[in-house]
Amino acid sequence: MNRRDALRSLALVTGGLVLVPSCDFSQEDILEAYDRLKVTPSMKSLLAKIADTIIPPGEIKGAADLEVPDFILVMVNDCLDENAQKSFMNGFNGFEDYAKSKSGSAFGELDNKQREEVVLTGLQEESEDKNELRAFLGTTKRFTVQGFLLSEYIQTEIKPYSLIPGDYQGEVLISSLNSEKING
Amino acid sequence: MANFNIDAKQDRTYQAIVIGSGISGSWAAKELCEHGVKTLVLERGKDVKHIKDYPTTNMLPYEFEHRGQITEEVRKENPVVSRCYAFREDAQHFFVKDKEHPYVQEKPFDWIRGYQVGGKSLLWARQVQRWSDFDFDGPARDGFAVDWPIRYKDLAPWYSHVEKFAGVSGNKDGLPQLPDGEFLPGYPLNVVEKHFQHQLKKHYGDSRHMILARCAHINGNFDYYAQQGRAKCQSRNLCQRGCPFGGYFSANASTLPWAEKTGNLTLRPDSLVHSIIYDEEKGKATGVRVIDRLSKEMEEFYADVIFVNAAALNTNLILLNSTSNRFPNGLGNDNGLLGKYVAFHNYRAGVSADYEGHLEYTTEGGRPTSGYFPRFRNLEKQETDFLRGYAAGFSANRGPYADQNGIGMELKENILNPDKWGPWRIGSHMMGETIPKESNYVALDNSLKDEWGIPQLKINVDYDDNDEKMIKDYLEQTSEMFEKAGFVNIRTRDDHRAPGLDIHEMGGVRMGKDPATSLLNGDNQLHSVPNVYVTDGASMTSTATQNPSLTYMAFAARAAHHAMKNL
Secondary structure (H helix, E strand, O other), rough: HHHHHHHHHHHHHHHHHHOOOOOOOOHOOOOOOOOOOOHHHHHHHHHHHHHHHOOOOOOOOHHHHOOOOHHHHHHHHHOHHHHHHHHHHHHHHHHHHHHHHHHHOOOHOHHHHHHHHHHHHHHHOOOOHHHHHHHHHHHHHHHHHHHOOHHHHHHHOOOOOOOOOOOOOOEEEEOOOOOOOOOO | OOOHHHHHHHEEEEEEEEEEOOHHHHHHHHHHHHHHOEEEEEEEOOOOOOOOOOOOOOOOOHHHOOOOOOOOHHHHHOOOHOOOOOOOOOOOHHHOOOOOOOOEOOOOOOOOOEOOOHHHHHOOOOEOOOOOHHOOHHHHHHHHOOOOOOOOOHHHHHHHHHHHHOOOEOOOEEEOOOOOOEOOOOOOOOOHHHHHHHHHHHHOOOOOEEEOOOEEEEEOHHHHOOOOOOOOOOOOOOHHHHHOOEOOOOOOOOOHHHHHOOOEEEEOEEEEEEEEEOOOOOOOEEEEEEEOOOOOOOOEEEEEEEEOOOOOOHHHHHHHHHOOOOOOOOOOOOOOOOOOEOOEEOOEEEEEEEEOOOOEEEEEOOOOOEEEOOOOOOOOOOOOOOOOOOEEEEEEOOOOOOOOOOOOHHHHHHHOOOOOOOEEEEEEEEEEEOOOOOOEEEEEEEEEEEOOEEEEEEEEOOOOHHHHHHHHHHHHHHHHHHOOOOEEEEEEEEEOOOOOOOOOEEEOEEEEEOOOOOOOOOEEEOOOOOEEOOOOHHOOOOOOOOOHHHHHHHHEEHHHHHHHOOO
């Protein structure tokens, strides 16, 4: 079974659980697709909310629409070393408490503006005891941007990628470039 | 039964055997087959057919699970090959993994290998600068290694021969240290690269140059290359995946299919050469012992002439492992120098900078090459406290980037519409000549063997004081040139990489005039076993500063024609 199928079937099994707000993750299944991390479906759903806060849906799709949360976890699971994984997971596990300490309620209960404030504040934390939180949010932001820009949707429908970039022009006036704006 | 054996032996007999199907072996095979010679090409790795076996060639960025990145597990298991710039998710299947083919590092050496039909010709950087007599005269003038038995004039027609067929794009620059060749139209330099060119002229007159690097890409004469089934380079810059257009030269796209078309080629993948068979009565090599990669069974093949093109260090290994009563220390090794005087290119240093001029301009599209800075040090005469000199790559780049501060809709719109323009980014990397020394050697390990029972190679190669002085000079001179060109924020680096990562290892079976001090003669024949030719990197007496593959191709074609005179 490949990773996506595994995820899909797990989502079926645990679909109901995802909607139940819970602080006690120990009752939930661990998503097997990310075998080096201990991530539950509700954590993944929280990650989707964070990713959507970083790149929200609008005129065009946002991070969660494009399976960016899965991409983030795949990259953390497969491409980060153990130390970076540990910081990411510790920051991840502490995030809900951090959100509550900043806003008074669970992240999922905040409106978009409040969510943005929590994530932005978290990214800008400077104290040492927030290192892991900052690592978690920084890594999440980095992979959200990468996963969004390099998604099939963006690369085919919004900014089509070409395998053939065209002949080299070494002296192009920037003022002559087509600068039609893509609205988010 | 006796007849059966004779038949079986005849079935395994060819006129020529070429060991290795990479850049030099495929050239020997192409020349031999084209002239009617029944040729067996032995390749230790799996078959890679042009286009059909390029699994990632047309994949889009989002089709790579890790968007091109190597996973931590692969990186940890393969520390050596992971250091190679081209070992990424899209081309990792063309590289040897550390564990599969161990070797002994008496000193750190990053040995980068490609075991498949076509070898590293699928993966190379495609830079093809001719060597000149400043290079071939080098050892004699400066008193190191031994005198080359040939000069530029001996190789010049063969450079032309291989350039025309392989397809080389470039400009005629008229520089004695980098002779012009048979060039297809060159790619453009950009406005800042041209600026640097003019600044060098202004500050250094005719003594220093920056030119367009010549590259093995098709950029003209399209009907001619269509005969090979190859087309114009599309500047995809995805070369390491294998090119469906055959836009750059690889054995897979060019020389091997050409050889195959003659009906004279037998290509045998999964065939590791254990050793070369030497017949003492006949006083020559008569064939090779081959181990099937998969079944591990040994078989023999026979031929009148044998070309060893296994890639520099593996060519050394095969010859060292080819022992007999006559040659107890390796084939042709009467003087004990086989495996010694290995050298490489010093790639340790680089300089980067910014340029805040021409800010109204950028570039568009792609090109498969960049700028090149030919050697200027110690060219006409010795003028520094180190021997020889260095070439360097040079490029200027610019593109828009996005403000990635913030989050939310602001970030989303910023990254979809990158509109920030920083300065031009300037980069240069050094390619230094290293001096072959007896103390830089490869040898067979006494006890360790690989999965097929072949002794592991131990490698003992290091930098020396000359290299350190050269790095210092490159950093100083490049910084000075950058400063004079008005570049700012100049940063120098020495990454202290191990030798090997340049993937330009050479020597061990050097050419020379005297059998007492060299292994090969001026026609690339082993002095004492003249029906064995070595025409890959192992044969190099010195390293010059230019990327060496073009020179291996020229030597291979030249030696093949020499061999055919005696068939």
